[in-house]
Amino acid sequence: MKLVSIILANDLRRRLRSPFAVVIMMLMPLVLTLIVGIVFGRSGSVELPKIRVLLVDRDSGFMSNLLRQGLQQDRFAEMIDLVIVDGEEGYSMMREGKASALVEVPENFTGDVLDRHPTVIRVVKNPAESFLPMIVEEVVETMVLTIDRGSRIFAEPIKSVRVLLEGDRWPTGGDIEDVLNTSRTRAILVRGYLSDSLVTLETETLAPEGERTGGINLFAFVLPGSLMLGLMFISEIVLRDIVREKQTGTLARLFTTPVEAGEIIAGKIISTFLITAIACILLLVIGRFGFKIMIKDYLALALHLVASVFMCTGVITFFYGFIRSERAADAILSVAIVVMGLFGGSMVPLEQMSGTLQAAGRFSPVYWAIDGFKKILVFDAGLADIRLNLVVLLVIAVMTTATGAFMLRGRMQRGG
Amino acid sequence: MIEVREIRKSFGEVDAVNGINFHVGEGEIYGFLGPNGAGKTTTISIIAGILLADSGTVSIAGMDIRKDGRKIRSLLGVIPQEIALYEELSGRENLHFWGSLYGLSGRELRSAADRVLERVGLSERANDPVREYSGGMKRRINLCIGLLHHPRIILLDEPTLGIDPQARINILDIIREEVSRGTTAIYTTHYLEEAENLCDRIAIIDNGRILAEGTLQELVRLVGEEDIVTVTGSFTAEQVNPLLGGVKVDHLESDSIRVLVPDSHSISGLLERFFAAGVNVGEVSIKEPSLESVFIKLTGRELRD
Numbered sequence A: 001m002k003l004v005s006i007i008l009a010n011d012l013r014r015r016l017r018s019p020f021a022v023v024i025m026m027l028m029p030l031v032l033t034l035i036v037g038i039v040f041g042r043s044g045s046v047e048l049p050k051i052r053v054l055l056v057d058r059d060s061g062f063m064s065n066l067l068r069q070g071l072q073q074d075r076f077a078e079m080i081d082l083v084i085v086d087g088e089e090g091y092s093m094m095r096e097g098k099a100s101a102l103v104e105v106p107e108n109f110t111g112d113v114l115d116r117h118p119t120v121i122r123v124v125k126n127p128a129e130s131f132l133p134m135i136v137e138e139v140v141e142t143m144v145l146t147i148d149r150g151s152r153i154f155a156e157p158i159k160s161v162r163v164l165l166e167g168d169r170w171p172t173g174g175d176i177e178d179v180l181n182t183s184r185t186r187a188i189l190v191r192g193y194l195s196d197s198l199v200t201l202e203t204e205t206l207a208p209e210g211e212r213t214g215g216i217n218l219f220a221f222v223l224p225g226s227l228m229l230g231l232m233f234i235s236e237i238v239l240r241d242i243v244r245e246k247q248t249g250t251l252a253r254l255f256t257t258p259v260e261a262g263e264i265i266a267g268k269i270i271s272t273f274l275i276t277a278i279a280c281i282l283l284l285v286i287g288r289f290g291f292k293i294m295i296k297d298y299l300a301l302a303l304h305l306v307a308s309v310f311m312c313t314g315v316i317t318f319f320y321g322f323i324r325s326e327r328a329a330d331a332i333l334s335v336a337i338v339v340m341g342l343f344g345g346s347m348v349p350l351e352q353m354s355g356t357l358q359a360a361g362r363f364s365p366v367y368w369a370i371d372g373f374k375k376i377l378v379f380d381a382g383l384a385d386i387r388l389n390l391v392v393l394l395v396i397a398v399m400t401t402a403t404g405a406f407m408l409r410g411r412m413q414r415g416g
Numbered sequence B: 001m002i003e004v005r006e007i008r009k010s011f012g013e014v015d016a017v018n019g020i021n022f023h024v025g026e027g028e029i030y031g032f033l034g035p036n037g038a039g040k041t042t043t044i045s046i047i048a049g050i051l052l053a054d055s056g057t058v059s060i061a062g063m064d065i066r067k068d069g070r071k072i073r074s075l076l077g078v079i080p081q082e083i084a085l086y087e088e089l090s091g092r093e094n095l096h097f098w099g100s101l102y103g104l105s106g107r108e109l110r111s112a113a114d115r116v117l118e119r120v121g122l123s124e125r126a127n128d129p130v131r132e133y134s135g136g137m138k139r140r141i142n143l144c145i146g147l148l149h150h151p152r153i154i155l156l157d158e159p160t161l162g163i164d165p166q167a168r169i170n171i172l173d174i175i176r177e178e179v180s181r182g183t184t185a186i187y188t189t190h191y192l193e194e195a196e197n198l199c200d201r202i203a204i205i206d207n208g209r210i211l212a213e214g215t216l217q218e219l220v221r222l223v224g225e226e227d228i229v230t231v232t233g234s235f236t237a238e239q240v241n242p243l244l245g246g247v248k249v250d251h252l253e254s255d256s257i258r259v260l261v262p263d264s265h266s267i268s269g270l271l272e273r274f275f276a277a278g279v280n281v282g283e284v285s286i287k288e289p290s291l292e293s294v295f296i297k298l299t300g301r302e303l304r305d
């Protein structure tokens, strides 16, 4: 045991001295998550929930109509699912996390705007989500600016015909779109001027109430897949030391010391496990604070992390039971990892694949890890919900680790 | 102390070690002299536990390496021919790691490391990563690792390979110093002088076999008191054959002849006969009895090729 810990400590120290390969592999899931998250979030090509926005219209006048139609125009309609609610209902839905944001138009909004009285539009954001509410905020902000600027110029003419306008569907969405398209860029430039505007935008994020609100965070949906792909590669990089040390001669030298082959292998597998686990924890911390992914059940997450990382280490150990050189590792392992990742749902979410592929995915060990992380991070699953994942992962981990270690030990004892 | 019986090892078609027997007594430095590819490294690797022999036995301090591997390895210090270090770690960290595998720890480990670093003149660079060392510096650390724990038996596989003469002397001194504590050593080399200067007994090895073994005097006596004369030029065997009365012919072919002669008088006699017969002589070399002449006699070729 002493010798195992010496080998382990040495491997960790060496990895600390040249951490770049692992760090780069850690960046991959983050970049992938960011890109996929944003691309999938913007295009309508993937069956993801739209951004649900609640509109509380206490004004029901021309101006609030304008706002509503703006949010419902074609371009936004792809993204935004606008639900008109009354105040009470809207706020309770927000508390239950059933929408990304709530927009509240105050009473007599049209009148105040036309009379140039100060007035306030509120945007209430769901704390469980990161960028979806931001999109809503930006859109509403742009519209508010447009309304404010427009009303300064057109207040008098509009006022004179306001009777005609009350409660009607004029102007059309197309007209608004034109205004929006040009004002959108300008809005960004003149954002600072909003402060002297008579219409103020008041943003507020609902305080999380301990119980997590259940809106879907797109990042939480995408991260598990790329995370597992990254972890597999990290395990591979770290365990590659076995063939690399064979090349540098240090492995042969280890055989001349009192250390036994089994102890060398144990040290290497444990260091691979630890480094992969540390990478996983760091990535989840970034996910939690950078991508605002809510974690409800930390115990379930911790256990699933251990099982998933153990599975990674085991599967890679298994491969190294057969692989004898870095060249073979290059040729076989990256392909094997990508295939397992692909079938397991690392690149394209499994939900997007055909039924056959989905069924095939179950044979990828990576699937069980990704599925578990999704359940925990997206759907608030607890221990009971991921029982099957844990069992499958641990069985795979134990079997692959044992087989791989056995093969490696046999080979080392024969002097190869 | 070390008893090697009939070990064989082949790699596919190549019989790297082909039935080697020898014995090394306690406190003895046993030299393994042979050209590249002779089987020195393979033999050492089998003794060190890196390779399994196809057949044969090795026992060390009365224990069988197949049964008491760990116990035996704790007695050994191995200096491999290929430098085997962790490049990303410093020289000192390398020493600490390898030393701790032999059970050294704490103050004892640190002072042992400091001592050897001082001895090989690397104290100043001890904290730099090995990656930044020169070849000679790496060689020295490579050596230190095998000596750090004062093993009872040292296996040295060409520890001076590719090192400048100055550093070589330093390394040989260190080895002498270490062995003077009563340590047993096997030293492989393809440098004649090293074998001559350092070793109590020498085995001449080629093609996986020991061709001769003994002290320097015993080996030299094998070639007798005669000088080896090699004549090269442009001639045929038939042309020179009748001129060879009174000398022992060791080797004869066209353009090259090797003879053994008792004194310089007979050399001049031989050459006179050659010139008289009009033999086209290019070059004449005379070697007094030495390890080199033993080697040439046994293997039919020079060591440096």
Ligand SMILES: Nc1ncnc2c1ncn2[C@@H]1O[C@H](COP(=O)(O)OP(=O)(O)O)[C@@H](O)[C@H]1O
Pocket: B011, B014, B015, B016, B017, B034, B035, B036, B037, B038, B039, B040, B041, B042, B043
């Ligand atoms: N791992 C190996 N695979 C194949 N052939 C080998 C291997 N190791 C050594 N040999 C061959 O065995 C012979 C002896 O090699 P070696 O013991 O390294 O010689 P030396 O150390 O005396 O130079 C050589 O012909 C070499 O090519």
Ligand SMILES: [Mg+2]
Pocket: B037, B040, B041, B042, B081, B157, B158
């Ligand atoms: Mg060699």
